[in-house]
Amino acid sequence: MKARVDAGSDAAMIGAWDATRNDQPLGPSDEPASVLETDAADGHVFVLNTGADGGGKIDVYVDEAIPPDAAKTLRAVPGSFLVLVPSGRLMVGGGEDYRSGEPSQTSDKSVVNVPPGDYELRCYAPNDPEREPGSEAELRKRVGADEVAYYDRINNIGCLGGVAMLALFPILLFPFGVLIALIVTGIAFLGFFPLRQLVLKRNERYQRLDQIIPTYRLANEDPYLVFELRRVESRSGLQGGTATL
Numbered sequence: 001m002k003a004r005v006d007a008g009s010d011a012a013m014i015g016a017w018d019a020t021r022n023d024q025p026l027g028p029s030d031e032p033a034s035v036l037e038t039d040a041a042d043g044h045v046f047v048l049n050t051g052a053d054g055g056g057k058i059d060v061y062v063d064e065a066i067p068p069d070a071a072k073t074l075r076a077v078p079g080s081f082l083v084l085v086p087s088g089r090l091m092v093g094g095g096e097d098y099r100s101g102e103p104s105q106t107s108d109k110s111v112v113n114v115p116p117g118d119y120e121l122r123c124y125a126p127n128d129p130e131r132e133p134g135s136e137a138e139l140r141k142r143v144g145a146d147e148v149a150y151y152d153r154i155n156n157i158g159c160l161g162g163v164a165m166l167a168l169f170p171i172l173l174f175p176f177g178v179l180i181a182l183i184v185t186g187i188a189f190l191g192f193f194p195l196r197q198l199v200l201k202r203n204e205r206y207q208r209l210d211q212i213i214p215t216y217r218l219a220n221e222d223p224y225l226v227f228e229l230r231r232v233e234s235r236s237g238l239q240g241g242t243a244t245l
Contacts, residue, residue, distance in 0.1 A: 001061070001062045001063065001064055001114070002059060002060065002061050002062075002064060003059075003060045003062070003112040004057055004058070004059050004060070004223070005057070005058045005060060005092045005093070005109070005110055005112060006055075006056070006057055006058075006109070006110075007055045007056070007057075007058045007092055007093040007094065007105070007106075007110065007224075007225075008053075008054060008055030008056070008093070008094060008105055009050065009053060009054070009055055009093070009094035009095060009096060009105055010053050010094065010096065010104070010105065011053070011094065011095060011096040012049060012050050012051055012052055012053050013047050013048065013049050013050060013094070013095035013096065014047070014048045014050055014055065014058070014092070014093070014094065014095060014225060015045050015046060015047045015048070015091075015092070015093065015094070015095035015097075015098050016045070016046045016083055016090060016091065016092050016121060016227060017039075017044060017045035017046070017083070017090075017091050017098055018044070018083075018084060018085045018086060018087050018089065018090065018091070019087060019089035019090070019091040019111050020086075020087045020089065021039075021044055021045065021091075021098065021099055022091070022097070022098070022099055022100065022101075022103065024099055025099055025100060025101035026099050026100070026101075032096075035099065036095065036098060037242070039098070039099075039240075040240050040241055040242050041239070041240050041241060042240055043081075043082035043083055043084045043118070043235070043238075043239070043240035044083075044084055044240070045083070045095075045098050045240075046081045046083050046121050046123075046240065046241075046242070046243075047095045047098075047242040047243075048077065048095075048123055048225070048242070048243050048244070048245055049242060049243070049244045049245065050245045051244070051245055055094070055224055056221075056223070056224025056225075057221060057222075057223045057224055058092055058223060058224060058225045058226070058227060059223040059225075059226045059227070060090070060092060060112050060226075060227045060229065061226070061227070061228045061229065062112070062114050062115075062119075062229045062231075063115075063229070063230060063231055065228075066124070066226060066228060069134070070226070071124075073126060073127055073128075073131075073134065073222070074124040074125065074126060074127060074226055075124065075125055075126075075127050076122065076123075076124055077122075077123040077124065077125060077243050077244075077245060078243065079122075079123075079241065079243050080120050080121065080122050080238070081120070081121045081122075081238070081239070081240055081241050081243070082118065082119070082120065082121075082232075082235055082238040082239055082240045083118075083119045083120075083121045083229070083240065084118055084119075085114055085116060085117060085118070085119055086116055086117075087116060088113060088114055088115060088116035088117075089111050089112075089113060089114075090111065090112045090113075090114050090229075091106055091110055091111055092106075092110055092111075092112060092227065093105050093106035093110040094106060114229065114231075115231060117231045117232075118231065118232050118233075118235055118238075119229040119230060119231055119232065120229070120230045120232050120238055121227060121228070121229050122227075122228045123225060123226070123227055123228075123243060124225065124226040124227075124228065125225055125226075125245055126222060126223070126224075131222075133217075133220070133221055133222045134222065135216070135217070135220035135221070135222075136148075138220075139213065139216055139217070139220075142212075142216070143209065143212055143213065147205075147209055148209075148213065150205070150206075150209070151206065151209040151210070151213050154200070154203075154206055158193075158196050161192055161196065162189065162192055162193065165185065165188040165189040165192050166185065166189055168181070168184060168185045168188055169181050169182065169185040172184055172185065
């Protein structure tokens with residue numbers, strides 16, 4: 001089974017834990033870092049320290065091997081970890097939400113339904129996060145390479161246009177002063193994007209591509225992380241813990 005979760009963190013850590021652990025929120029005297037470390041060691045939560053805030057799509061494979069085409073783009077994060085999921089509801093998201101009474105990064109959409117039990121978890125990250133997504137080649141086949149290039153070019157021109165409006169400020173500053181330069185730049189910048197949208201609405205070619213390309217890219221973008229879980233009958237030789245990306 002494969003599932004995809006959109007996960008992020010403002011504390012540079014992505015976690016996986018049984019959703020019912022949040023039924024036991026931390027008390028005022030609990031030290032979150034200490035509780036997290038203890039519970040991770042006991043297999044109640046796995047935490048990956050990512051080194052930076054943010055996130056993205058996380059693919060979760062349960063009792064299923066990662067396909068070879070996907071596996072060749074990934075590198076393993078060292079270690080395998082025990083994760084207990086007695087309820088069958090695996091929460092994947094910002095580790096700061098673990099046992100939180102007021103989660104900020106996770107919701108019901110962060111839950112992956114799995115067979116209840118004990119799991120061995122392995123984590124993988126992209127070899128090259130900056131590489132072109134593999135889905136782009138398929139997108140070019142579907143709509144045409146020229147069409148994709150045209151769509152991206154129009155969007156890039158739009159971004160450059162917005163930057164150009166901001167460049168008006170230093171140009172107008174010395175001849176007209178701060179107030180006039182600020183007013184004109186503000187009007188130009190704020191007016192540029194609605195005007196651009198109005199023009200693009202009359203561009204049938206762009207509108208047709210806009211109905212296809214963004215949706216396809218969002219659905220097929222490369223994962224930020226991959227979790228591979230394998231259900232185990234025995235906890236022997238396994239222990240919980242944390243890892244660092």
